[in-house]
Amino acid sequence: MEQITFTLSATRQLSGKALAGVVGSGDMEVLFVAGAGQQLTVNLTTSVDNSGTRWRALFDRLSAFSGLPAGEMTIHDFGATPGVARIRIEQVFEEAADA
Structure with missing residues (x-):
């Protein structure tokens, strides 16, 4: 297992x-918590x-396509x-936008 952390604009x-998603089902899991500021911190396992x-x-493409929101994201990728x-990442952004 590898741990990766990104801090993105x-x-x-x-x-x-x-x-x-749910890791226990063999799927990738993404958790997103919105935050103030101008950074997205991604903690990835x-x-x-x-x-x-x-x-x-992948995050460079997402940023170029629609911009990244501020906050913290935790990903357990299960080899996705x-x-x-x-x-999965776009799903959490959409869900948080509707919250």
């Missing part, structure tokens, strides 16, 4: 918190060693593919 504000570059690229990862 945030360009938007959301409120509330959200959860998508992954079963895929040396995947920091892949995760950084980038496509599944993006879906």
